[in-house]
Amino acid sequence: MEWEVVIGLEIHAQLRTKSKIFSGASTAYGAEPNTQACAVDLGLPGVLPVLNREVVRMATKFGLAIGAEVAQKSVFARKNYFYPDLPKGYQISQFELPIVKAGTLTISLEDGSSKEIGVTRAHLEEDAGKSLHEDFHGMTGIDLNRAGTPLLEIVSEPDMRSAKEAVAYMRKIHALVQYLDICDGNMQEGSFRCDANVSVRPKGQQEYGTRTEIKNINSFRFVERAINFEVQRQIDLIEDGGEVVQETRLYDPDRNETRSMRSKEEANDYRYFPDPDLLPVMIEPEFIDAVRKEMPELPDAKKARFQSEHGLSDYDAENLTATRDTADYFEAVLAELAGEAKLIANWMNGELAARLNRDGIDIQDAPVGAVAFAGLLLRIKDNTISGKIAKEVFDAMWVGEGSADAIIDSRGLKQITDTGAIEAIIDEVIANNPSQVEQYRGGKAQLLGYFVGQVMKASKGKANPAQVNQILRDKLSG
Amino acid sequence: MTAMHRMTLAELVGGLSAGDFSSSELTRHFLDRIAAHDAQLNSFITVTEEAAMAAARKADEARAAGNAGPLAGIPLAQKDIFNTKGVRTSCGSRMLDNYIAPYDARVIEGFNDAGAVMLGKTNMDEFAMGSSNETSWYGAVKNPWDTERVPGGSSGGSAAAVAARLAPAATGTDTGGSIRQPAALCGITGLKPTYGRVSRWGMIAFASSLDQAGPMAPSAEDCALLLQAMAGFDERDSTCMNEPVDDYSAGLTQPIDGLKIGLPKEYFTEGLDSAVEARVREALKHYESLGAELVEITLPNSHLSAPAYYVVAPAECSSNLSRFDGVRFGHRCDNPKDLEDMYCRSRGEGFGDEVKRRILVGAYALSAGYYDAYYLKAQQIRRLISNDFAEAFKQVDVIMGPTTPTPAFRLGEKADDPISMYLSDIYTIAVNLAGLPGMSVPVGTVDDLPVGLHIVGNYWSEARLLNIAHRLQMDTDWHKQIPEAFA
Numbered sequence: 001m002e003w004e005v006v007i008g009l010e011i012h013a014q015l016r017t018k019s020k021i022f023s024g025a026s027t028a029y030g031a032e033p034n035t036q037a038c039a040v041d042l043g044l045p046g047v048l049p050v051l052n053r054e055v056v057r058m059a060t061k062f063g064l065a066i067g068a069e070v071a072q073k074s075v076f077a078r079k080n081y082f083y084p085d086l087p088k089g090y091q092i093s094q095f096e097l098p099i100v101k102a103g104t105l106t107i108s109l110e111d112g113s114s115k116e117i118g119v120t121r122a123h124l125e126e127d128a129g130k131s132l133h134e135d136f137h138g139m140t141g142i143d144l145n146r147a148g149t150p151l152l153e154i155v156s157e158p159d160m161r162s163a164k165e166a167v168a169y170m171r172k173i174h175a176l177v178q179y180l181d182i183c184d185g186n187m188q189e190g191s192f193r194c195d196a197n198v199s200v201r202p203k204g205q206q207e208y209g210t211r212t213e214i215k216n217i218n219s220f221r222f223v224e225r226a227i228n229f230e231v232q233r234q235i236d237l238i239e240d241g242g243e244v245v246q247e248t249r250l251y252d253p254d255r256n257e258t259r260s261m262r263s264k265e266e267a268n269d270y271r272y273f274p275d276p277d278l279l280p281v282m283i284e285p286e287f288i289d290a291v292r293k294e295m296p297e298l299p300d301a302k303k304a305r306f307q308s309e310h311g312l313s314d315y316d317a318e319n320l321t322a323t324r325d326t327a328d329y330f331e332a333v334l335a336e337l338a339g340e341a342k343l344i345a346n347w348m349n350g351e352l353a354a355r356l357n358r359d360g361i362d363i364q365d366a367p368v369g370a371v372a373f374a375g376l377l378l379r380i381k382d383n384t385i386s387g388k389i390a391k392e393v394f395d396a397m398w399v400g401e402g403s404a405d406a407i408i409d410s411r412g413l414k415q416i417t418d419t420g421a422i423e424a425i426i427d428e429v430i431a432n433n434p435s436q437v438e439q440y441r442g443g444k445a446q447l448l449g450y451f452v453g454q455v456m457k458a459s460k461g462k463a464n465p466a467q468v469n470q471i472l473r474d475k476l477s478g
Numbered sequence: 479m480t481a482m483h484r485m486t487l488a489e490l491v492g493g494l495s496a497g498d499f500s501s502s503e504l505t506r507h508f509l510d511r512i513a514a515h516d517a518q519l520n521s522f523i524t525v526t527e528e529a530a531m532a533a534a535r536k537a538d539e540a541r542a543a544g545n546a547g548p549l550a551g552i553p554l555a556q557k558d559i560f561n562t563k564g565v566r567t568s569c570g571s572r573m574l575d576n577y578i579a580p581y582d583a584r585v586i587e588g589f590n591d592a593g594a595v596m597l598g599k600t601n602m603d604e605f606a607m608g609s610s611n612e613t614s615w616y617g618a619v620k621n622p623w624d625t626e627r628v629p630g631g632s633s634g635g636s637a638a639a640v641a642a643r644l645a646p647a648a649t650g651t652d653t654g655g656s657i658r659q660p661a662a663l664c665g666i667t668g669l670k671p672t673y674g675r676v677s678r679w680g681m682i683a684f685a686s687s688l689d690q691a692g693p694m695a696p697s698a699e700d701c702a703l704l705l706q707a708m709a710g711f712d713e714r715d716s717t718c719m720n721e722p723v724d725d726y727s728a729g730l731t732q733p734i735d736g737l738k739i740g741l742p743k744e745y746f747t748e749g750l751d752s753a754v755e756a757r758v759r760e761a762l763k764h765y766e767s768l769g770a771e772l773v774e775i776t777l778p779n780s781h782l783s784a785p786a787y788y789v790v791a792p793a794e795c796s797s798n799l800s801r802f803d804g805v806r807f808g809h810r811c812d813n814p815k816d817l818e819d820m821y822c823r824s825r826g827e828g829f830g831d832e833v834k835r836r837i838l839v840g841a842y843a844l845s846a847g848y849y850d851a852y853y854l855k856a857q858q859i860r861r862l863i864s865n866d867f868a869e870a871f872k873q874v875d876v877i878m879g880p881t882t883p884t885p886a887f888r889l890g891e892k893a894d895d896p897i898s899m900y901l902s903d904i905y906t907i908a909v910n911l912a913g914l915p916g917m918s919v920p921v922g923t924v925d926d927l928p929v930g931l932h933i934v935g936n937y938w939s940e941a942r943l944l945n946i947a948h949r950l951q952m953d954t955d956w957h958k959q960i961p962e963a964f965a
Contacts, residue, residue: 039581043801045574046561046583046680048715078797080844082821089800140817142805271844273853276686276794278716 001239002203005231006211007166007196008158011173012151013183014127014191015058021126021150022049022092029189033143037129041148043087048277051076055124055150056281058182059099060291062152065180065298066119068103070288076124076278080271085129085142093153095272098123099281105176106300107168108318117169118157125151146190152182158197158208163227167220170194171322174220175299179324193218198230199244209234210244214251214258226251230258302327310334310341319349325364332370337377347377351394368397376404389413389461416463419471422455425463426471429454440476448472482507483643484960487552487700490646494541494551501541501551505534505595508553512597512644515964519620521629521639523558524566525598533595540593547593549707555645557636558599559606560586560691561680569682570602570614570632573802573809573828583680584712585649585691592707597645601635604830605799606656606684608632609902612893613832620889621664622961623927627886630660630902636694637664641928642964647695647704651681653688654787655881655906658918661694662881662930665920667947667957668694669701672937673913674719676705677712683798685791686717688910697957698919698947702726705940724941730948735769737946740874744780745905751884757922757929758880761950765878768949773874777866782859783908784900789843789856790911795833796840802828835896864912871936876946879905881918881930905932915940919947920956928956 020027023040040047063070077095100122108114127149132141154173160166174192177183185192199211214230217223229251234244248267249258274280297305299321306317306327320330326348333344352373356363368376376394379385385393385408396407408414416422429451430437440447448469455468482504485493493499509527516522530553537551561567561579563586568574582590589596603613611619611634619634621627622642629638633650637660640648650657652670661668669692676691683689693704706727711720739762746755762772804810804824811827814820829837843852870877882902892899909916914937918930931950935943951957 042806044561044580044807045567045569045577045682045801046579046678048679050714050716080797080800082800082803084803084805084817087801087806089803090797269846271797271841271846271849273793273797273844273849276717277683 003200003231003235004203004205005161005163005227006158006199006201006208007160007163007227009156009160009166009170010195010197011154011156011170012193013154013173013177015055015150015152015182016184017052017054017058017150019052020148021052021055021124023148025148027149029186031145033132033141033145035145037144037147041087041144043089049092049275051278051281052150056099056283057291058180059122059124059152060283060288061180061182061295062122062154062177063100063103064288064292064295065176066100066103066105068119068122069101070283071097071099071101072283073097074099074123074281074283076275076281077272078275081268083128084140085131085144085147087129087144087147091126091128092275092278093125094123097280099283105169105172107165107172109168110164112314115165117159117165120155120157122152122154125153127151152177158199163224163231166196166227167224170220170223172299175321175323179296179299181296181324187218190218194223196223196227196230198227198234200231200234200238210246212244212246212258213248215248215261217251222251222253225253225256226258229256233258296324299327306330306341312341312345316342316345316349319353320345323363325362329363329366329370333374333377336371336374337381340377340381343377343381347373351391355394355398367400368394372397372403379404379408383415383417383464384408385413385415386461386465389415413462416459417467419467422459422463422467422471423475425455425458426468426475429458430475437476448476451476483511483646484965485646486697487647487695487703490552491549491703495546501534501537501553501595502531504551505530505553505597508597508645512639515642515644516639518625518963519622519638519642519644520617521601521619521635521642521644522555522598523568523570523601523614523616523635526565526596527598529565530595530597537593537595547591549589549703550593551595552593553595553597553646554589554704555597555600555636555639555648556586556589557633557649557651558602559651559682560649561682562586562596562599565599567599567682568615569606570604570616571828571830571833572615575615575809577808581680584677584714585681585708588707588710594707600633600639600648603632603634603656604833605682605795606632606651606653606689607795607832607836609655609659609899610887610889610892611635611660612889613830615830618889621886622964623665624886627888627927628663630663630882630886632656632660633668633694634660637661637666637668640664640666640694640696641961643960644964647693647700649691649704649708650694651684651689651691652906652910653684653690653791654910655903657692657694658881658906658916658930658932659903661918662920662932663886663928665923665928665956665959666694666696667698667701667917667919667951668692669705669917669940669943670909670915671705671709671940672915673910674717675721675915675938675940676708677710677715677718679712679714679718683794685794686798687794688787688791690910697951698917698944699727699730699951701917702730702944702948705944709940721938726941726944729941729945731952732945733769734765734946734949737765737770737876738874739765739770739772740775740870740877741772742775742777742780742870742877742879744777745879749883749901749904750880751924753924754880754882754884754929757924758878758931761919761921761931762878764950764953775870775873775877777863777870777908779859779862779866780908783863783911784904786856786859786863787907787911788839788900789852790860792836792840793843793853793856794840796837796844799829799833799837804828832896860911863908867908867912867914867934875935876939876943877934879932881905881932885924885927885929909934913937915943917943917947919950920959921950921954922956
């Protein structure tokens with residue numbers, strides 16, 4: 001039987017505020033356990049939450065970016081359940097009235113087509129703390145630094161039909177929240193993570209199959225793997241005459257499998273009700289207008305502009321707008337090197353991307369910044385160095401040896417463009433290879449490449465290749 | 479000179495500033511009275527003698543230096559629901575018997591800023607759930623007028639301490655009548671302000687949408703002085719309103735002729751003790767003599783207030799009390815087997831029966847499939863009740879009736895009958911559901927037990943209510959009476 005996969009994602013994006021969503025404690029990552037948890041975060045008796053205005057602005061930005069209606073009235077609700085790292089015994093979230101209503105997002109697929117994915121809603125909530133199970137000798141340690149960190153939970157429609165689509169959607173949201181500057185997108189630190197709802201159904205069937213929810217996946221690779229594993233598990237189960245049970249599952253990246261966490265029967269009744277400590281959030285149209293004015297250019301618009309303004313290909317433009325940092329880098333280089341968009345794109349998508357990938361770092365952490373990078377490309381453009389030499393210079397820049405010009409100078413890599421100097425090298429090569437000269441003159445034209453190679457070698461790669469070609473041709477034919 | 483404990487708060491403020499006595503002497507006097515009499519009443523959970531004497535000395539120094547606050551050196555008792563830095567804050571529960579608060583509630587800050595001296599923390603029903611002060615982990619409080627009887631609750635310790643003049647005045651909190659009902663049963667004056675008038679920061683939550691702190695003192699004039707230190711905007715409480723704070727003492731003596739007093743016919747029906755009604759009618763007659771006009775009104779949804787209240791309040795409390803889980807503070811059971819065992823036994827041991835009853839009721843009302851029928855319906859009723867009051871205030875300036883249907887009942891009399899206990903707040907809870915201000919003022923006795931007149935005003939009318947109560951107290955002395963054993 002042919003199966004159709006149905007996937008919906010719930011993405012948790014940590015909002016990039018200085019302080020927590022309902023308290024003044026810092027949200028900075030990595031502090032000593034429980035040093036960034038104030039009385040409110042600890043849920044001490046008598047404390048009260050006060051909404052951080054900044055999270056409302058950030059959620060509004062997101063709503064505008066996906067073409068959604070920003071709710072004029074939204075309400076914080078309590079989601080009640082007991083867990084040691086949930087200090088109050090309830091999480092303040094939004095339930096019936098979320099701040100962002102339905103919107104859409106277009107993803108690009110590998111075959112070059114695009115697809116629209118529905119976003120059901122996005123709501124604000126507080127994060128819980130962290131339970132630490134190691135180092136406590138059979139006990140559990142609790143770190144509440146993260147408790148109260150603001151999250152935007154972005155819920156999609158079940159519109160994705162493959163793990164690849166799910167990843168494309170997740171990447172798109174990831175890029176978007178960074179473009180909006182509302183989330184740092186750091187997945188290792190848990191700033192951006194998702195739950196995947198997965199089901200399968202026979203192709204052509206209208207009703208959805210029973211779904212399972214895979215919790216807390218924090219990398220694009222794991223999302224793809226976890227979904228693929230889960231899809232196969234469900235298909236195997238059904239084909240063997242079994243039934244999918246509605247449950248929550250955990251993905252174990254070490255064993256590449258999902259495991260049951262709790263079934264629907266064991267699921268909590270969260271007893272949601274409006275939080276009486278917080279008033280409804282009322283958003284005036286003027287507020288939304290003000291936020292609209294500060295909206296940055298979004299990825300799709302930027303990509304279109306890169307194509308139309310700079311004549312870049314769809315492929316180049318897509319890659320250069322994949323993250324806001326990449327696009328910013330590109331534009332910073334372009335500012336130094338006007339009119340050279342194609343050269344910049346080639347080098348960014350080629351040599352720069354390869355080095356970032358090799359070292360596993362993000363572009364904003366690249367050891368060669370945009371201005372220095374432009375300095376390198378400028379020397380290609382003005383024929384000071386060849387593309388080949390430029391790679392060597394780039395490597396040296398990458399390990400901190402200085403600017404492109406300094407390295408070209410100190411290593412003596414400046415291209416030889418002095419016709420006299422090139423002629424002298426060529427004369428020597430011709431003198432040292434009498435038999436090859438004879439063969440060439442006898443009609444073996446393909447030997448030109450051999451001579452070019454010899455000249456480049458003798459010049460240590462510094463001779464201008466175009467000049468070498470021209471002079472060689474003249475001299476050999478003479 | 480009159481004994482210091484027989485003076486009103488205003489007289490004590492005057493005596494301190496005239497140098498008739500020092501705060502140290504005054505504070506010592508009340509500490510001595512607590513030591514001498516509280517064994518009979520059990521009105522204090524914690525007496526902070528050393529800190530009180532230190533604060534009194536500080537107040538005396540401040541006064542000598544010429545920078546005394548409005549309540550400088552005045553000893554007060556604080557309900558044990560308010561967080562008080564460095565002092566046990568138990569909320570009347572075993573759960574918090576070991577809990578030393580690391581910060582001060584806004585109400586406490588207000589009194590500290592005004593220079594007041596804290597004598598200690600008063601007994602209360604556990605987590606403010608009760609109408610008799612019998613649910614306290616620290617034992618029942620006795621009514622100073624008859625120690626076989628309850629003082630009312632949940633602010634029973636504050637009411638009893640003030641009635642017996644073990645403290646010149648105290649604070650209370652009122653979720654369904656917890657200031658007004660014990661004030662009535664103990665013969666003192668109590669005011670529950672408009673919801674949002676006093677910050678709830680640092681006040682341990684019972685039902686967040688109903689809880690409000692207020693003053694409890696012999697007289698309306700005293701309450702005005704206390705409220706001045708309590709009221710005001712606080713950005714730490716999102717439900718606290720940024721409304722201007724009146725000068726509560728300024729208009730106390732204003733004439734009240736032409737005042738329209740609404741008498742809800744629903745409050746003068748069966749269930750109301752006829753002798754209590756008689757005292758209330760006498761007070762109403764006195765208001766007529768002061769130029770007020772009595773108008774019969776109707777609050778047609780009154781009968782729905784108790785059912786709605788006993789859904790909303792437990793629902794909120796079931797969630798508010800989830801933080802008491804044995805993880806970070808408060809009671810934790812010995813040798814828990816695992817997490818669930820820790821939760822079950824810590825909460826099972828830490829909470830008393832009435833608290834557990836309300837958590838169960840509330841969790842039920844909020845659970846999937848019941849939410850619409852209970853919680854949502856109760857919130858709709860709440861709107862109807864508010865509308866009833868809004869209609870009434872189109873015709874009248876204030877609403878009056880009895881604070882409670884009967885005088886103080888006997889200890890144990892209703893302890894096993896929650897429904898009958900709940901009905902002792904029948905006249906007060908609608909006011910919390912609507913968020914309105916309400917007062918109880920002593921207007922006589924029945925068989926030597928005090929009776930309270932309930933005065934309800936429109937939003938933010940605290941100054942007017944205090945004025946109306948004070949006008950009555952200018953002509954009567956029920957608020958000056960002290961039980962013989964404590965005179």
